[in-house]
Amino acid sequence: MNAQSSQQQSSDGRHDDDAALTDFLASLMDYTPTIPDELVEHYLAKSGFQCPDVRLTRLVAVATQKFIADVATDALQQCKARQSAVVKDKRDKQQKDKRLILTMEDLSKALQEYGVNVKHQDYFADSPSAGLDPAARDE
Amino acid sequence: MIDGKYGVEFLKEKEMENHQDKQKNITSGSDDFAQAIARIAVAQICESLGYQSFQQSALDTLSDVGVRYIREIGKNAMCYANLTNRNECNVFDVIQGLEDLGSVQGFSGASDYNHCLSGSGVVRDIIRYVYETEEFPFAHSIPTFPVVKGGKLYTSFAQIGENPPNEYIPSWLPMFPDPETCVHINSRDKKEVEFAVESKVEERHMKVDRSLLNLQPKLICDGLETGLADGNGYAAKAQRTVESNPFLAPPLQLEEKDVSLPMLPAKLSDEATSKCQNHAVFANHVSILEPYAPATEEIGTHSCQSTQDRRKVPLNGRNTVKFKLGSSRKCSGTEMSPWNEGIEKVSLWFGVD
Numbered sequence: 287m288n289a290q291s292s293q294q295q296s297s298d299g300r301h302d303d304d305a306a307l308t309d310f311l312a313s314l315m316d317y318t319p320t321i322p323d324e325l326v327e328h329y330l331a332k333s334g335f336q337c338p339d340v341r342l343t344r345l346v347a348v349a350t351q352k353f354i355a356d357v358a359t360d361a362l363q364q365c366k367a368r369q370s371a372v373v374k375d376k377r378d379k380q381q382k383d384k385r386l387i388l389t390m391e392d393l394s395k396a397l398q399e400y401g402v403n404v405k406h407q408d409y410f411a412d413s414p415s416a417g418l419d420p421a422a423r424d425e
Numbered sequence: 426m427i428d429g430k431y432g433v434e435f436l437k438e439k440e441m442e443n444h445q446d447k448q449k450n451i452t453s454g455s456d457d458f459a460q461a462i463a464r465i466a467v468a469q470i471c472e473s474l475g476y477q478s479f480q481q482s483a484l485d486t487l488s489d490v491g492v493r494y495i496r497e498i499g500k501n502a503m504c505y506a507n508l509t510n511r512n513e514c515n516v517f518d519v520i521q522g523l524e525d526l527g528s529v530q531g532f533s534g535a536s537d538y539n540h541c542l543s544g545s546g547v548v549r550d551i552i553r554y555v556y557e558t559e560e561f562p563f564a565h566s567i568p569t570f571p572v573v574k575g576g577k578l579y580t581s582f583a584q585i586g587e588n589p590p591n592e593y594i595p596s597w598l599p600m601f602p603d604p605e606t607c608v609h610i611n612s613r614d615k616k617e618v619e620f621a622v623e624s625k626v627e628e629r630h631m632k633v634d635r636s637l638l639n640l641q642p643k644l645i646c647d648g649l650e651t652g653l654a655d656g657n658g659y660a661a662k663a664q665r666t667v668e669s670n671p672f673l674a675p676p677l678q679l680e681e682k683d684v685s686l687p688m689l690p691a692k693l694s695d696e697a698t699s700k701c702q703n704h705a706v707f708a709n710h711v712s713i714l715e716p717y718a719p720a721t722e723e724i725g726t727h728s729c730q731s732t733q734d735r736r737k738v739p740l741n742g743r744n745t746v747k748f749k750l751g752s753s754r755k756c757s758g759t760e761m762s763p764w765n766e767g768i769e770k771v772s773l774w775f776g777v778d
Contacts (some may be wrong), residue, residue, distance in 0.1 A: 294597075298499050300541050300544070302544075303541055303543040303544030304543045306543070306544075306548075306552070307516070307543040307544075307548060308512055310548070310551075310552050310555070311516065313555075314555075315554060317560055318560055318562040318563075319562075320470055320473075320562065320563055320568050321463075321466045321491075321563070322466065322563045324462075324567045324568075324569055324570060325459055325462050325463060325466065325567070326495055328459050328570060328571070329459070329492055329495040329496050329499065330495065330496075330498075330499040332496060332499075333496045333497075333499035333500045333503065334499065334500065334501075335498075335499035335502055335514055336503075336513050336514065337511060337513055337514045337515070338513075340646045341516075342514065342516060342519055345516070345519055345551075346495060346499070346519060348554070348555060349498065349523055349547075349549055349551055349672045350491055350494050350498070350760050351470060351554075352489070352550070352551055352554045353526075354467055354470050354471075354487065354490075354491045354494075355470055355474060355554070355558070356530075357487065357490070358470060358471045358474050358487070358656065359474060362475060362476065367608065373751050379678070385477055385478065386475055386476050386477050386478075387476070387477065387478045387479065387480065388471055388476050388478070388479040388480060388483045388484065389480050389483055390480060390482055392483075392488065393483045393487060394485060397490065399530070400529055400530055401529040402490055404486055405594070406482070411496050412568055419686055420596075425645050
């Protein structure tokens with residue numbers, strides 16, 4: 287009895303899940319993701335994805351939007367953490383600190399957690415002795 | 426840095442300006458249009474989160490990562506579809522692809538290998554995201570891309586109504602090109618063909634030149650092997666190529682032009698014999714002079730000679746080619762002929778560097 291009831295519950299759960307998924311896919315037709323359908327279709331076609339169903343492309347678009355939003359949120363948190371650390375030292379730069387700028391530093395730290403290694407060059411030098419003291423340069 | 430209150434619109438204008446300024450330096454890729462759209466979309470997403478401005482490189486990086494994410498989803502979804510003997514994806518393939526990509530960050534229920542896909546944590550996260558965030562569509566309307574251009578279709582035999590020349594050629598294949606472009610001129614009818622060909626030069630000047638330029642290297646290769654026996658055959662073609670490019674003219678025929686024999690300076694010939702072993706510097710000279718050394722002997726012995734004779738090969742016989750196959754991929758063959766006492770090295774029969 288218990289096994290049957292649990293099975294029935296699980297099957298009901300599966301039906302709920304399926305129903306939720308179906309409803310979600312139907313609602314995607316009303317929702318317009320920020321990433322346009324044409325762009326998503328173009329890149330999916332490049333990787334061999336074949337599906338005439340628009341809902342799937344919308345699903346991929348929404349998933350990508352969520353991914354980028356997550357990465358940008360993490361970068362935003364990094365930026366705010368850095369700004370709050372700086373504001374403690376200098377109170378007169380509050381005007382400028384309120385400005386939120388997406389920088390490579392924050393982005394590389396945020397992407398690190400997602401397994402994407404983006405190392406940004408701090409600076410580029412013409413020669414090995416660029417930026418050194420004149421005394422050291424003579425050597 | 427690009428800053429502004431209306432980040433996206435300003436960004437778009439700035440991109441246009443940058444494009445106009447750096448037009449000379451830009452190496453346009455084939456995907457520029459799609460990448461530009463991706464950049465705008467990513468900028469819109471970031472703006473909705475609260476960002477006011479971006480670094481150009483950071484925006485490029487994030488949009489590139491987003492594009493790769495889309496491609497990865499597509500690739501994984503196709504993999505799962507192909508595993509189950511399908512070539513069209515369905516929603517479960519996409520969900521499995523998303524699970525693969527989300528396994529780096531982790532999602533609820535990832536460790537449960539037995540779970541139903543429709544109730545996967547990835548799907549629930551996406552549903553929650555959709556319900557929580559506001560909807561903001563893309564800023565511009567985009568045409569469907571890439572634009573498909575009509576391909577150049579060659580007319581087939583059946584379309585024109587002609588019968589193919591032979592039975593084994595099906596009628597749905599494209600037509601053969603005009604015979605004037607690929608005529609093989611016989612040496613006997615040389616003058617007649619010359620006249621006929623010259624009369625059509627004005628009409629098909631460009632086409633013939635192009636086909637001849639393709640033929641010329643092939644003919645030169647053939648000429649080395651089989652000799653200049655049928656050299657008269659392509660004299661007519663040669664005349665026209667000479668008009669266009671003197672460097673593509675065929676080599677001179679026997680006794681067509683009096684050429685003085687090359688006189689080796691006495692200094693070099695002495696050095697070659699005496700000092701070659703000792704000095705490594707002269708090693709290069711030796712390798713160059715070796716073919717000349719037996720040639721100078723030949724010139725002394727034979728009665729009527731010209732510089733072309735060394736390359737003359739009898740019509741009936743062919744050079745016996747001896748291959749030396751080494752351990753490396755490079756193969757070199759040496760040619761021995763009854764006429765040439767020297768060894769002419771023919772290397773790189775099929776050498777790959």
